[in-house]
Amino acid sequence: MGVLLYGVPAPGLIDVPAGAQQVSPLVLGSADLATLPDASADEAFVLAPGGTLERDYVLAQTLRALKPGGRLTAFAPKDKGGSRLRKVLEAFGCQVGEDARRHHRFCYVERPVRPARIAEAIAAGAPRVVPALGLWSQPGVFSWDRVDPGSAQLIVALPPLAGRGADLGCGVGVLATRILASPAVTALACIDLDRRATDCAAHNLDDPRVTVTQADVRRLDEAAGDLDFVVMNPPFHDGGHEDRDLGVAFVRAAARLLRKGGTCWLVANRHLPYEKPLAEAFAHVEVRSDTGGYKVVEARK
DSSP states (O other): EEEEEOOOOOOOSSSOOTTTTOTTTTTTTOOOOGOOTOOOEEEEEEEOSSSSSHHHHHHHHHHHHHHEEEEEEEEEGGGGTGGGHHHHHHHHOOOEEEETTTEEEEEEEEEEEESSHHHHHHHHSSEEEEEETTTOOBTTTTTTTTTHHHHHHHHHHHOOOOOOEEEETTSSHHHHHHHSSTTTEEEEEESOHHHHHHHHHHHHHOTTTEEEEEOOOGGTTTTTOOOOEEEEOOOEEEEEEEEEEEEHHHHHHHHHHHHEEEEEEEEEESOOOOOOHHHHHEEEEEEEEEEEEEEEEEEEE
16 A cells, blocks of 8 residues: 545645555545554655644554654644644654644654554544443544534424425434434435435434435535435535535535425524525525524425
8 A cells, every 4th residue: 555645735835745545534436544454554644634643643543554664744723723733743752853834733753663542542533432422433533522503403393294304414324314213214314525424324214214324415416306305514614724615515515406385494693694595496495493503494395
């Protein structure tokens, strides 16, 4: 195995050799870093995540997969964990070279023969049953260790649903668990871009009515249009930056997937301006609740 790449660096930020194997769970078709053999890769480039448990897990898994002496380049924006990379890598027993450019910090190490603490970091960032959820989850997944407040509000507002539906951006299956409580639901497609989320959802949603798929909602088959309902808490961050177009893309995808008369249930932060795309895509739109900074909308096609 040659070169590993975790994440999608901004163009021109760093030179990654052609043919590097992508191992980020947020990139469709990527390899699973956790399943790569020990000491099998020659070099790795890691755009380190910002969350502590997730970051340490990724760096530890990468060091495990590198051959002794293999080169690791780890980097991150200075204000999103880059300033802490050196200390983390030194705690793993690495000798660290460092530089900074374009608001990022870059750390260069060679994998020690016996890295320190990697087993502990891998265990701390691995999938597990989270007591607060009663579900499998993993650090790095959206709202991995608690029910997101928006989802909690949507759960309260949802009526019993019926027929065939989809949970777009399903995460580990919090909303899907509520949806499936209705025996009138005959099929539920659960879709998320994050492979960690879909792996956990597959554990959590042991129900013959469910299919779980890793996919980009923005690129779903536009020919579909036969669902009775869609439920979603759409994301509005991409790479740590607010991107309101993400939620708009989810609204349009829901409209494409629904039959005429089908219903979309959506929760969003109050400040997000989804009213116009909802009005353009649906025949009837009604705010069902607006409390705690979140709005729950029912939209009928």
